[in-house]
Amino acid sequence: MGLAVLQQFVGINVIFYYGSALWRSVGFSESDALLLNVVSSIVNIATTLVAIATVDKFGRKPLLLIGSVGMFATLATMAVVFATAPVVAGQPSLTGLAAYAGLGAANLYIVFFGMSWGPVMWVMLGEMFNNRIRGSALAVAGLAQWMANFLVSTTFPPLATGIGLGGAYGLYAFFAFASIVFVVKVVQETKGKELEEM
Numbered sequence: 001m002g003l004a005v006l007q008q009f010v011g012i013n014v015i016f017y018y019g020s021a022l023w024r025s026v027g028f029s030e031s032d033a034l035l036l037n038v039v040s041s042i043v044n045i046a047t048t049l050v051a052i053a054t055v056d057k058f059g060r061k062p063l064l065l066i067g068s069v070g071m072f073a074t075l076a077t078m079a080v081v082f083a084t085a086p087v088v089a090g091q092p093s094l095t096g097l098a099a100y101a102g103l104g105a106a107n108l109y110i111v112f113f114g115m116s117w118g119p120v121m122w123v124m125l126g127e128m129f130n131n132r133i134r135g136s137a138l139a140v141a142g143l144a145q146w147m148a149n150f151l152v153s154t155t156f157p158p159l160a161t162g163i164g165l166g167g168a169y170g171l172y173a174f175f176a177f178a179s180i181v182f183v184v185k186v187v188q189e190t191k192g193k194e195l196e197e198m
């Protein structure tokens with residue numbers, strides 16, 4: 001359940017659900033914002049394919065740890081960029097270097113998520129439970145994941161209004177840091193283990 005909840009609490013679906021509106025709100029045109037959303041989706045698909053191809057080579061825990069560290073760094077960057085952006089008409093305005101930093105951090109964040117937590121969480125959920133409890137355990141983990149998804153996606157608009165985009169991304173950065181601790185302390189590698197060993 002921890003894997004499932006943290007996969008959502010790092011805020012990935014905020015990028016996908018609100019990406020177009022988010023980029024418009026910080027000064028990008030509607031067509032550029034839609035293009036950025038398409039680019040983000042392509043980046044996610046490409047890095048997910050990389051993860052699928054390498055998960056058995058590198059192992060699950062190392063990929064999760066690399067992803068967590070990368071997500072923490074990129075989310076923290078986004079938090080700083082949005083928190084320090086000048087406010088125009090009640091919205092942060094990204095121009096020049098800040099716009100490139102925010103855009104680069106957002107897409108690197110998707111890279112780190114797509115090569116780790118996106119697919120690897122599902123791989124681990126399929127491997128970590130023995131056959132006796134697998135069906136029930138996957139159902140509970142899936143429920144936790146979708147509840148976390150609902151919570152993150154419904155709280156983002158009030159968070160962005162209340163504490164600003166910098167604060168919202170700072171919160172997701174906190175959960176990315178928590179995911180580092182969780183992977184180091186709790187997650188057990190499932191690579192090469194039989195179901196009966198779990």
